[in-house]
Each structure stands twice: as structure tokens, then as C-alpha cells.
Amino acid sequence: MKNKSMGELISGLRKEKGMTQRELAEQMNVTDKAVSKWERDLSCPDINSLPRLAEVLGISVEELLNTSRKDEATESKTGAVADLVFRAIPVAMGVAVVVTSLLHSIDLYSGFSMLGIGLACTGISLLRKEK
DSSP states (O other), X not given: OOOOBHHHHHHHHHHXXXXXXXXXXXXXXXXXXXXXXXXXXSSOOOGGGHHHHHHHHTSOHHXXXXXXXXXXXXXXXXXXXXXXXXXXXXXXXXXXXXXXXXXXXXXXXXXXXXXXXXXXXXXXXXXXXXX
């Protein structure tokens, strides 16, 4: 089971208690905009307010802190970029070896080095897919 983000946890518990964002904000001495940002994982409650927030939500501070970070969108973008790079490098190295060999401006050592880099990136790409 996937851990909830802190925002998802705050939102879910607030709704279970039948509270609006404004009501939670009043109990926490913050604005309803601050609560909205917490629930959308755009910001986190101040560390000093965590005991009070946990009390209002009826959980322990440990439960409140035992949440996952909501970086899935960033993580998926970063992963997609990394996959693209690890697929593009072997193609670029292969093209570079072919072009430079046609122009007779590459030595054997450089050609094998570039192909080795391409193969290494292919291997990394395949290992990333297995995860």
C-alpha cells in the first residue's frame, strides 16, 4: 500500500472530522490558504505547529510525519528525461562514429571509446526498465 503524502493525510483526516479548511485554519491560527497549500503538498506546516495539528486531527506527531513526499510528478519527469538521455546517447555515439569514420577523422581508440559509452548507456537504460 502506498504511503499517503502529508497533504493527503491532512485533507483526509480533516474531512473525516467534518471540518472545513477554514475551521482547521482557525484552530491552527493560520489562514485557510495555508491549509490549502498543505493539502496540495505545496508547503508543509511549521515544525512548531505539528503537535497542535496532530492533536486537532486526532493522530500522533509520528503518524503525521510518517508520510511520503509528494514528488511523483517530479520523479516521473526526471525518470522520463533520464530514460530519453540514456536512449539518445547510444544513438548519438553511433552516429558520431559513423560520420567521423566516413570523414577519416577518427582513430580506432576513440571509436571504440565512443561505442563503449553508447553500450554503457544502453545497459543503464535496460537496467532502469527492470525497476
